[in-house]
Amino acid sequence: MKAAGRQVPATAEKLNGDMRRPSYPGELRAKHANMSTKIWVKVAMAITYFLCVSVAAFILVIYYVFFWTPDPPHNITSTAVPNRTDCL
Template identity: 80%
Template sequence: MKAAGRQVRASGEKPNGDMDRRPSYPGELRAKHATMSSKVWVKVAMAIAYFLCVSVAAFILVIYYVFFWTPDAHGNATSSAAAAPNRTECAPRLG
């Protein structure tokens, strides 16, 4: 009794199956998957590097603004007081 799925070979056929079927090469497939996985790791590493760079820059700015930055007391507040006053009142209607 024959096993299910087993085909009888004709004398001119290849042992791998159909004549039009392309043979598989495990070495090439292994190399293809290795390059694909290395591409994934490169993308992950680049994302982690980008995140670290942005986080370090943000952390440096936080340290600067918390410990070193002092608002300028002689900045815009005194210069705008010396300038013409901002008139936001509406002129009275005549008529």
């Protein structure tokens, strides 16, 4: 018979070396197995997103460097006095 002040909780007995890995039912085991695949799916989606954005930016760079021609500037160097009667 144990003394009242020296009772050892049940969890302390497991800490003495009787620790085993928890055995999961089939559903929980499948859930934990799918967690790693979910991580790879997230990584693959992030890489795909990055590549799509980068390809779109690269296409815009090619367009603006080789094909785009800006509008000709308006006659900025003109010394003519603007017609102020049109503004009223």
